[in-house]
Amino acid sequence: MALRKILVWPDKRLEEKARPVVRVDDRIRKLLDDMAETMYAGEGVGLAATQIGEPARVAVIDVSGADEKVPLIRAINPEIVESEGRVTHEEGCLSLPEVREEIARFEKIKVRYKDPEGNTVETAAHGLLARVFQHEIDHLDGKLLFDRLxxxxxxxxxxxxxxxxxxxxxxxxxxxxxxxx
Ligand SMILES: [Zn+2]
Missing domain, CATH: 1.20.5 (Single alpha-helices involved in coiled-coils or other helix-helix interfaces)
Known part of the structure; x- marks a missing residue:
């Protein structure tokens, strides 16, 4: 595993739309491992590949600090397939140091993604997990939290x-x- 540098706005690469992963292979698994290490080092709860300058649709999420039943999630090509409700909560971002803003997001979502073994996973999320999924998918679309303001x-x-x-x-x-x- 290797620690990667987290890009900070106004780095233009943060505004790039990431490309879908066609094949889940060792290169992608290594990228996910690096991202998990980088996220933990930055004390974040999520990290998208675009934040380290890799335009691939992958993200890592770990909200176990708030809900210990949820282990580290390594999501490949994550997408929201269902959404419900609206909730506003304070958010920060490793690419926007010092910024804390109230952001409106879907309250509950159903997400679909591929895990590192290439299996398709579909999961329902609410609370912090739903929020982080939406934040990371925004990153993969080249959006930052202030684009929601x-x-x-x-x-x-x-x-x-x-x-x-x-x-x-x-x-x-x-x-x-x-x-x-
Ligand atoms: Zn972020």
Whole structure:
């Protein structure tokens, strides 16, 4: 297993639509293992391949911290086949550090995906699991959580993120300058 670098917005690769996996092979299984390790290292509950610059429709999810009955899910070509209700809850994203926003999602969903053995799995999800599935499938479609907000709100968040990025760069240059003195 290998730790991979998580892309942070405004990296353009986060806006790419991932391609469906045609064959479930060792390459995909290795990718899923790397993603699980990277998700745990980042203390996230989900990670989509687009977040590490791999445009394949695969995601890993682990909500066992909230519901220990649900083990690590390695989902290949996940899709929502049924949905019901609407619920708003706070969400964060490993690709959007510091951002926490109230996002409306389906309350209950039925998802279909292939597991690492190539078997088709269909499962009903609600609560955190349903939310994370929807968040990761959005990533695979090149969408980030702020794409679920109004244009006004989205603009504010993007400006804040760009400013934060600028500040870190200035801090670093400042520090390097002082170190050189
Ligand atoms: Zn995310």
């Amino acid at each position: 109004s244009a006004l709100k989205r603009g504010l968040i993007k400006r804040k993120l760009k400013k934060a990025k600028l500040n870190t760069r200035e801090d670093r240059e400042d520090h390097e300058l002082r170190a050189a003195e």
